[in-house]
Amino acid sequence: MQKQAELTRxxxxxxxxxxxxxxGDLLERVADDLLDGGPAAEVLAGHEDDPGPxxxxxxxxxxxxxxxxxxxxxxxxxxxxxxxxAWEPEGGWAAFRALLAEQPDAVRxxxxxxxxxxxxxxxxxxxxxxxxxxxxxxxxxxxxxxxxSGGLNLLADRFRYVEPATGAVxxxxxxxxxxxxxxxxxxxxxxxxxxxxxxxxxDVSPLxxxxxxxxLALTAYVWxxxxxxxxxxxxxxxxxxxxxxxxxxxxxxxxxxxIELRPDTTTVLWHSVMWQYLDSAEQDRVRxxxxxxxxxxSDDAPFAHLFLEPTRRTPGAEHEFLVVLESWxxxxxxxxxxxxxxxxxxxxx
Numbered sequence: 001m002q003k004q005a006e007l008t009r010x011x012x013x014x015x016x017x018x019x020x021x022x023x024g025d026l027l028e029r030v031a032d033d034l035l036d037g038g039p040a041a042e043v044l045a046g047h048e049d050d051p052g053p054x055x056x057x058x059x060x061x062x063x064x065x066x067x068x069x070x071x072x073x074x075x076x077x078x079x080x081x082x083x084x085x086a087w088e089p090e091g092g093w094a095a096f097r098a099l100l101a102e103q104p105d106a107v108r109x110x111x112x113x114x115x116x117x118x119x120x121x122x123x124x125x126x127x128x129x130x131x132x133x134x135x136x137x138x139x140x141x142x143x144x145x146x147x148x149s150g151g152l153n154l155l156a157d158r159f160r161y162v163e164p165a166t167g168a169v170x171x172x173x174x175x176x177x178x179x180x181x182x183x184x185x186x187x188x189x190x191x192x193x194x195x196x197x198x199x200x201x202x203d204v205s206p207l208x209x210x211x212x213x214x215x216l217a218l219t220a221y222v223w224x225x226x227x228x229x230x231x232x233x234x235x236x237x238x239x240x241x242x243x244x245x246x247x248x249x250x251x252x253x254x255x256x257x258x259i260e261l262r263p264d265t266t267t268v269l270w271h272s273v274m275w276q277y278l279d280s281a282e283q284d285r286v287r288x289x290x291x292x293x294x295x296x297x298s299d300d301a302p303f304a305h306l307f308l309e310p311t312r313r314t315p316g317a318e319h320e321f322l323v324v325l326e327s328w329x330x331x332x333x334x335x336x337x338x339x340x341x342x343x344x345x346x347x348x349x
Contacts, residue, residue, distance in 0.1 A: 001034040001041050001048060004056060008034065011057040015223065018341055022087040022225035027057050029093045039100035043107050053277075055115050058221070063110035064099060066220035072106065073099055082224040115221045116207065118149035120232040121343030122272040123156040124182040125308040125323045127171065128346050130156075130268065131188040132325055132336050137302045139266045140197040146255055146286070147274025148201025150209035150218060151247040152236040157196055158243065159236075163187070164345075176235030179344060185337060186348040197265060201247040202255035209240045229342065252278055253285030259293060261301040267293070272308040273321075273341070290326075297328035304328075308339055308346075323348075 008031040016024025033040040043060070050056045067073040068080045076099050078085045079092035100107055130141070145154055161170040162180035170182075170190060207214040215237055222229050248255070252274075261267050269290065275283065290305050297303040305326040310319040313335065323336040323346060337348040 001044070004044060004048060004050070005031040005034040007052050008057040010052075011055070020223040020225055022081070023061060023223050025089050026093065026096060027061065030057065030060065033097065039097055039104070043100050043104045044111070047111065056111070058115040059111050059113065060107070062115050062221045063107050064096065065224055066110060066216060067099070067103070067106060068224070069216060069220060080224045081227055082219070082222070082230055087225055114205070116149055116205065116217060117221045118152045118207070118209070118218050118236075119229075119273070119342055120152055120159070120177060120236045121179065121229065122308055122339070123153045123159055124161060124179045124343050125339040125346040126153060126270050126272060126306060127156045127159065127161060128183055128188055128348065129270070129306045129323050129325050129336055131170070131191055133266065133304060134327060134330070136299065137266045137304065137327065138191060139264060139302070140195045142198040142262065142265050142267045143196050144259060144267065144269045145201040146252040146269070146271045147277070148203045148206065148247045150207040150214060150240065151199075151201045151245040152209065152240060153272065154199040154201050154245045155236065155239050155243060157194055158239055176238050177232055178235070179232070181345045184345050184347050188348065199245045201245065202250040202252065203247055204249065204251055206247040206249050209237055210244060251282060253282050253289070256286050256289045259289070261293060261296055261303055263301050266302045266304060268304045268306060270306040272343075273310070275307070275309045294326070294328035294331060299329060302328060308343070
């Protein structure tokens with residue numbers, strides 16, 4: 001279990017850096033338990049050689065969180081802020097370890113399931129990028145997304161975005177999803193008559209967020225002590241119930257190859273923090289179709305490719321969460337700004 005202990009310790013550090021001291025502490029203890037041959041080692045037996053991108057530590061954490069949400073975790077719920085508890089390292093770890101020892105089969109139920117989030121905070125980068133479209137492209141919008149998960153960010157225009165420097169509000173001021181602070185840096189130009197005439201997404205494993213199972217999965221993979229993320233997710237799930245969006249089961253390449261431009265509309269293809277999960281052949285397939293759509297774009301049928309992904313500005317540079325907009329027929333590519341893993345805030349350049 002040496003390899004998994006090291007990967008779990010790395011994940012603990014990442015969680016702490018991204019604002020979850022609870023998971024930072026908990027996963028450090030899981031790593032120690034793996035080396036000691038404790039209940040964590042028993043539960044994860046058979047996964048010793050799982051690679052880092054498999055995110056085994058987050059699969060374990062998500063599976064346990066699911067049991068907490070389902071009220072199947074006994075006293076552990078006392079320590080989970082997502083259900084009204086309060087994390088306390090010693091007592092929380094003792095209850096977590098006891099659950100692994102007493103219900104190993106229940107915990108294993110989700111270990112083969114990849115962690116799946118539909119991070120609503122990333123809509124700040126996507127919606128802000130939409131507001132940077134050229135004036136000539138401010139036509140009715142067809143909004144298309146790859147790696148959509150449950151499709152919540154296809155409802156981005158129905159969220160509320162607050163600029164802390166000015167207090168300006170964009171989007172729906174009455175929305176149950178409040179992204180605050182959404183943006184900083186260069187101010188954005190409002191688009192008061194923005195109209196989305198089509199919303200479609202794709203995912204290889206789409207979640208139906210109108211079902212209990214779909215809502216449970218998304219909630220379980222949000223870190224329990226990040227209450228603001230849980231509030232945003234609850235608001236987005238409420239909107240999805242009122243305004244369902246279509247997310248089809250399809251790979252990114254298959255979905256993009258079926259996109260056609262339409263006159264008098266701006267077709268926008270966007271995605272966030274999913275590109276790294278496509279193999280090189282799938283990336284090439286998507287890129288080829290984007291280039292073809294760009295070549296076919298015209299003044300009355302423009303096309304935009306907008307994304308938030310870990311990207312290098314230059315080949316030797318460090319990865320940053322860059323917001324990038326490619327637009328046609330001009331064929332312009334612009335780095336609009338930077339964001340963070342969970343999307344808030346985005347900083348415009």
